[in-house]
Amino acid sequence: MIELGVLVSIVSVIIAAFAALIGYQTYQLKKANSAKSETRDEAEQSAEVRAALVYIREGVDDIRIDLKANEKNISDLNERVTRVEESTKQAHKRIDTVKGQS
Numbered sequence: 001m002i003e004l005g006v007l008v009s010i011v012s013v014i015i016a017a018f019a020a021l022i023g024y025q026t027y028q029l030k031k032a033n034s035a036k037s038e039t040r041d042e043a044e045q046s047a048e049v050r051a052a053l054v055y056i057r058e059g060v061d062d063i064r065i066d067l068k069a070n071e072k073n074i075s076d077l078n079e080r081v082t083r084v085e086e087s088t089k090q091a092h093k094r095i096d097t098v099k100g101q102s
Helices: 004-101
Strands: none
Touching: none
């Protein structure tokens, strides 16, 4: 027959091996869950960055539209100022002519 000490040792080794296997499986499961959590967090951050970029792009597009409208207004004002200057020049000539006749 097997001695009691040897039997206890064999049972202890089997229990320890079983506990180690369960511990390893638990570790792997936690590692996989952690990886999934990191992936989810990265996906959320990526989505937030993309949303921010879309918002920025739309803002830049709005600024471009406003800039083009302002450029057109400035161009129109330049034309009007040029016409007013020409009109003023002609008015001064007429005034000088009227002053010269008196």
